[in-house]
Amino acid sequence: MSSAGWRPDVTTLPLPVIERRRHAGLPKAVTSHMSGGRDLWSAPLEEAPDDRVQGTWDLLQEVLDPEIPISLPELGLIYGVDFEDGVARIDLTFTATACPCMEFIREDITDRLESEYWIDRVELVEVWDPPWTSDRITPEGREKLKKLGVSA
Amino acid sequence: MSETLDTSTLEGANRDALVRLIISLADSKRLMGIRYSDWTLGAPSIETGVSTASMTQDEWGHARLLYAMLKQLGIDPSPVEHDRPGEEFASLSALDHERGDWVGTVALIALADEALSTMLRSFAEGSFEVARTRVPKMLAEEEFHASLGAAWYRRLAAAEGEAAGLLRSATEEMLPGLLAWAGANDAAARAMVDAGVIGPAEDRLSAFRDAVRDLVALVGMDINTVEPATDWDEVRGRASGRPDEEACERARGDRNRALLVE
Numbered sequence: 040m041s042s043a044g045w046r047p048d049v050t051t052l053p054l055p056v057i058e059r060r061r062h063a064g065l066p067k068a069v070t071s072h073m074s075g076g077r078d079l080w081s082a083p084l085e086e087a088p089d090d091r092v093q094g095t096w097d098l099l100q101e102v103l104d105p106e107i108p109i110s111l112p113e114l115g116l117i118y119g120v121d122f123e124d125g126v127a128r129i130d131l132t133f134t135a136t137a138c139p140c141m142e143f144i145r146e147d148i149t150d151r152l153e154s155e156y157w158i159d160r161v162e163l164v165e166v167w168d169p170p171w172t173s174d175r176i177t178p179e180g181r182e183k184l185k186k187l188g189v190s191a
Numbered sequence: 192m193s194e195t196l197d198t199s200t201l202e203g204a205n206r207d208a209l210v211r212l213i214i215s216l217a218d219s220k221r222l223m224g225i226r227y228s229d230w231t232l233g234a235p236s237i238e239t240g241v242s243t244a245s246m247t248q249d250e251w252g253h254a255r256l257l258y259a260m261l262k263q264l265g266i267d268p269s270p271v272e273h274d275r276p277g278e279e280f281a282s283l284s285a286l287d288h289e290r291g292d293w294v295g296t297v298a299l300i301a302l303a304d305e306a307l308s309t310m311l312r313s314f315a316e317g318s319f320e321v322a323r324t325r326v327p328k329m330l331a332e333e334e335f336h337a338s339l340g341a342a343w344y345r346r347l348a349a350a351e352g353e354a355a356g357l358l359r360s361a362t363e364e365m366l367p368g369l370l371a372w373a374g375a376n377d378a379a380a381r382a383m384v385d386a387g388v389i390g391p392a393e394d395r396l397s398a399f400r401d402a403v404r405d406l407v408a409l410v411g412m413d414i415n416t417v418e419p420a421t422d423w424d425e426v427r428g429r430a431s432g433r434p435d436e437e438a439c440e441r442a443r444g445d446r447n448r449a450l451l452v453e
Contacts, residue, residue, distance in 0.1 A: 136328055137252025167256070168324035170331050 079103065080151055087157035091122040095152065099129070102147050105140040109183050111148070115175025118166050125159035127152050132171045196318035196386055198263050205386055208379035209319070210264060211281065211428045212388070214271060215372075216314070217257035218282035219307055221272075221442045222434055223299070224250030226286055230296055239339070246300075246336050253329045260321050273448075277439035281427035283307070284368035284420070287434045290361075294354060297347055298361035300340030302403055306369040308333045309399040310389070318387035341406060348409035359410035363417075366407070368430045371419035373399040375428060 080101050088094030099117055100110045111117050111131075119130035129148060133141055149161045173191050176184070184191045201209065228247040234240040258268040285303040290296045308330060315326035347354045374396030383389045396419075404414045422431040433439075440446065 135249070135252060136256055136332060137248040139248075166324070167328045170328035172331070 080154075083154045083156065087155075091127075091157070092120050095120045095122055095127045095129075095158070098151055098155065099148065102144075102151050105143045105147075107184070107189070108187065109176075109180040111144065113177050113180030113183065115171060115177065115180070116144070125157070126162055127158050127160070128162040128164060130164045130166050132166050134171050136167075194318055194387065195320050196388060198319075201264070201386075204379070205382050206264060208382040209386075209388060210261065210266065211379055211426075212314070212383055213257055213260050215281040215428045216307065216310065217254050217260075217271075218280050218442070219286060219303075220250045220254035220257060222280070222282040222286040222438060223304060223307070224248075224254065225438050225441050226290060226296065226299055229289060230293065233293075235293055239343075242335075242339050243296075246339070249329075249332045249336070253332075256325050256329065260319075260325070263319075263321050273443050275443070277433050277436055279427070280434050280439060280442070281429050282434055283372055284430040284432050285365045286438075287432050289435065289438070292357065294347055294357040295361040297340065297343040298358060298365055300336060301344040301406055302340075302362065302365055302369055304333065304336050304340060305402050306373045306399055308337070309373045309395055309402060312398070313389040313395050317383075317389050322388075344406050345409060348406075355410060359412065362407055362410055362412060366403075366412075366414070366417045367420035370396065370399065370417060371421070371423060371430055372428075374419055375423075377423060377425050377428075379425065379428060 084094070088097070096112065096117075099112050099120070102111050103109065104111060104114050104116070107114060114134075116132055116134070117129060118132055119128075121128040129152075131144070131148070133144070138144075145163055148163065152158045152161045176191050181191055198209075224247045227243045227250060231240050231244040231247065234243055258272050261268045261271060283303055283306065285299060285306075290299060311326050311330055311333075314322040315330065317323070344358070347358045349355070374392045376392035380389075380392060384391050389395070400414045407414050420430045423429075424431050434442070
């Protein structure tokens with residue numbers, strides 16, 4: 040087909056006028072996307088573990104980093120786990136202060152843990168001390184990365 | 192290391208001084224990110240453009256963590272970030288205007304970012320607990336900025352043509368404001384020193400001079416002979432002036448207000 044004389048068949052639409060104030064036109068809170076590691080999650084446990092802290096750590100092993108296909112504990116992002124009265128408290132860091140996957144990670148942790156009947160609520164505490172470096176990747180995580188051809 | 196500051200008892204001028212320090216650092220980081228972002232598609236090489244994109248991301252991450260420190264003082268950071276007029280911005284004067292050429296941007300990376308790191312090192316070693324725990328990660332990320340800035344500064348200083356002269360001009364223009372800011376010694380700054388939040392002015396000033404001495408010598412300048420600017424604004428803790436309005440609109444996110452998320 041000759042391009043001569045061709046005109047795009049489009050309709051010109053005016054841009055929406057957005058009121059210049061906060062949250063105009065959108066819900067107050069917009070939840071972000073979810074990462075792709077969810078298909079690796081196992082079904083919720085039928086019985087609560089005796090050791091809830093260790094049980095929580097085990098669940099976190101199923102939550103993968105959205106960019107690097109190893110778990111958050113293997114990547115060294117989980118600095119601590121506590122459990123009391125149905126509340127799982129997770130001390131969490133990120134690889135960078137402006138990690139673009141922060142929301143993915145927070146949502147994935149919360150969704151995986153709260154799928155368990157014995158976890159009523161997840162409390163995420165963002166920590167930056169000590170600063171994360173690749174030295175925090177566990178030997179298991181390092182081995183997996185090696186198999187994937189990723190140096191760390 | 193100083194004893195931990197009890198922010199619950201901090202009031203009056205001391206509290207205002209800490210707020211001023213946090214906002215000046217945070218505003219500077221946000222503006223620095225904007226100035227870097229202008230070069231993500233216009234730097235002299237693709238690799239450098241990618242670096243400026245990465246540094247932009249870092250600076251805005253640092254700004255986010257710094258503004259959030261205001262929560263420790265019972266202040267909601269959101270209006271500070273999104274609803275202030277440009278004349279209240281407390282960012283470094285070196286960031287007030289877009290650098291029209293890459294040479295000026297290199298001076299920003301090598302000198303202005305270093306002034307911020309000088310203050311952050313002092314902040315990280317002080318009595319404000321949140322700074323002790325958050326700032327080391329920022330400083331670790333800043334090491335890459337310093338490497339890139341120094342490499343480009345050396346390259347331009349040794350280049351033939353007008354590059355070295357332009358670099359010297361940018362350096363001469365920028366240094367007095369940076370020295371005044373890094374070595375701030377007005378009543379609010381002294382209050383922070385007395386509270387152990389940051390180190391003494393002479394220590395900060397000499398640390399900054401030491402950090403940039405060898406670089407500026409490459410364009411024929413002796414850092415010891417450069418005097419700090421005297422047009423100081425005690426309310427904001429920076430030299431007089433303000434960032435251009437377009438930068439303030441970008442910093443506040445005026446065009447993205449419909450997309451703001453909590």
